[in-house]
Amino acid sequence: MVAQNFAPSLACVLVHEGGKDDDPQDPGGRTAYGVIQRRYNQFRKAKGLPVRDVWDITPDERTEIYKAYYWDVCRAADLPAGLDYCVFDACVNSGDGQAAKWLQRALNDVRTKTGQQLIPVDGRIGDGTVQAANETDDMDAVIGAFSGRRLGMLQELKTWPRFGKGWGRRVAEVKKLSQAVARGSVPAPTPAGWVTAPDKAPVAAGGAPTSPKALQSDAKPLPSPTGxxxxxxxxxxxxxxxxxxxxxxxxxxxxxxxxxxxxxxxxxxxxxxxxxxxxxxxxxxxxxxxxxxxxxxxxxxxxxxxxxxxxxxx
CATH class of the missing domain: 1.20.58 (Methane Monooxygenase Hydroxylase; Chain G, domain 1)
Structure with a gap:
C-alpha cells in the first residue's frame, strides 16, 4: 500500500496512452492521452469551466483526472505495490467496474486454491476486496490471474482483430512490470522509481502511442445453439x-x-x-x-x- 506509486504508475500508463486518437472504431471516441472527450467534459463542468476539445487538455488536468477518476476510484493507493499499477492500468483502459471484477475474480482464483473463503464479485473495490488483496501471500499469482482474465475478455471483443496485437502487448507488459514491483514469486528486480518502502521516491517516465478503450459493452454476441x-x-x-x-x-x-x-x-x-x-x-x-x-x-x-x-x- 503505497500512495507514492501514483506517479510512476501514471508514467507507465501513459506509455500505452501517450497520444491523441479519434479512431471511429475506438468505443472511447475522441481521446487524448487516454482521457476520452466525455470524461474531460465531466471534469471541466465539475470545475465550472466551459467544455472544450479534449485534445487541448493540459498536463495538469490530465494528471488530476487520472488521480480522481481512476487511481482513487479503484483504491489503488490501498492495494499492494505492483497490484496497484495492474488494477489502475485496467481501470483506465476498461473502466473501474470491469477492473474491480477482474480483481475480485482473480483473488477468488487464488483463494480457491488455498481453501480461503471467497469474496463477493460486485464490481466495486470496497474494504473487503482491499483486505483480501492485502492478505494474499502470493501477489504474483493474483496479478497473473488478473492479467489472464483481462486478456480473455479483450479477445472476445468485436475490435480484437483491429486492436488485439496492441492490447495483448499491453497486458503482457503490465503483468511483467506489476509482478516485478510486487517482488513475489517472479525473480525480477524492482524497477527504479517504484515505491515498495516509505524511504523511496518515485520518478516519471516518457510516453508513446495511445491504446483504444477495451469495453465489455463492445463484446461479440454469444453464439446461440438455436439461432x-x-x-x-x-x-x-x-x-x-x-x-x-x-x-x-x-x-x-x-x-x-x-x-x-x-x-x-x-x-x-x-x-x-x-x-x-x-x-x-x-x-x-x-x-x-x-x-x-x-x-x-x-x-x-x-x-x-x-x-x-x-x-x-x-
Missing part, C-alpha cells in the same frame, strides 16, 4: 429433408431407384441431426467460455444442464 446462420441453415435443411422423406414414403417399393433415393434421404436426415446436435454442443460450450471471460451469465444451455447463475460469473 444464427449456421443453426438456421441446419434446421432448414433438416426440416426440408424430413418433409421430402415423409411425402415420398408411400411410393417406397415402386422403384429401386426411388428406394435408393429414400434411403439416401434417411441417411442425410440422420447426418443433419448429428450435425445439429454437435453445433448445439459447441455453441453451448463457446457461450459458456465467452460469458466467463466477459463476466456475465451465459444463456440457458440447450440440450444440457442449466447454466450457472449470474452472480457466480460476475
Amino acid at each position: 444464427g446462420v449456421v443453426a438456421s441453415g441446419i434446421g432448414t435443411a433438416s426440416s426440408g429433408v424430413s418433409t421430402i422423406t415423409t411425402t415420398a414414403a408411400p411410393a417406397q417399393g415402386m422403384s429401386p431407384t426411388l428406394d435408393a433415393v429414400l434411403q439416401g434421404l434417411v441417411v442425410l436426415g440422420i447426418v443433419l441431426a448429428l450435425v445439429g446436435a454437435a453445433y448445439a454442443w459447441w455453441a453451448n460450450q463457446k457461450a459458456k467460455k465467452m460469458a466467463d471471460a466477459l463476466g456475465i451469465a451465459p444463456p440457458p444451455a440447450v440440450g444440457g444442464t442449466p447454466s450457472e447463475p449470474a452472480e457466480a460469473l460476475a
Whole structure:
C-alpha cells in the first residue's frame, strides 16, 4: 500500500496512452492521452469551466483526472505495490467496474486454491476486496490471474482483430512490470522509481502511442445453439429433408431407384441431426467460455444442464 506509486504508475500508463486518437472504431471516441472527450467534459463542468476539445487538455488536468477518476476510484493507493499499477492500468483502459471484477475474480482464483473463503464479485473495490488483496501471500499469482482474465475478455471483443496485437502487448507488459514491483514469486528486480518502502521516491517516465478503450459493452454476441446462420441453415435443411422423406414414403417399393433415393434421404436426415446436435454442443460450450471471460451469465444451455447463475460469473 503505497500512495507514492501514483506517479510512476501514471508514467507507465501513459506509455500505452501517450497520444491523441479519434479512431471511429475506438468505443472511447475522441481521446487524448487516454482521457476520452466525455470524461474531460465531466471534469471541466465539475470545475465550472466551459467544455472544450479534449485534445487541448493540459498536463495538469490530465494528471488530476487520472488521480480522481481512476487511481482513487479503484483504491489503488490501498492495494499492494505492483497490484496497484495492474488494477489502475485496467481501470483506465476498461473502466473501474470491469477492473474491480477482474480483481475480485482473480483473488477468488487464488483463494480457491488455498481453501480461503471467497469474496463477493460486485464490481466495486470496497474494504473487503482491499483486505483480501492485502492478505494474499502470493501477489504474483493474483496479478497473473488478473492479467489472464483481462486478456480473455479483450479477445472476445468485436475490435480484437483491429486492436488485439496492441492490447495483448499491453497486458503482457503490465503483468511483467506489476509482478516485478510486487517482488513475489517472479525473480525480477524492482524497477527504479517504484515505491515498495516509505524511504523511496518515485520518478516519471516518457510516453508513446495511445491504446483504444477495451469495453465489455463492445463484446461479440454469444453464439446461440438455436439461432444464427449456421443453426438456421441446419434446421432448414433438416426440416426440408424430413418433409421430402415423409411425402415420398408411400411410393417406397415402386422403384429401386426411388428406394435408393429414400434411403439416401434417411441417411442425410440422420447426418443433419448429428450435425445439429454437435453445433448445439459447441455453441453451448463457446457461450459458456465467452460469458466467463466477459463476466456475465451465459444463456440457458440447450440440450444440457442449466447454466450457472449470474452472480457466480460476475
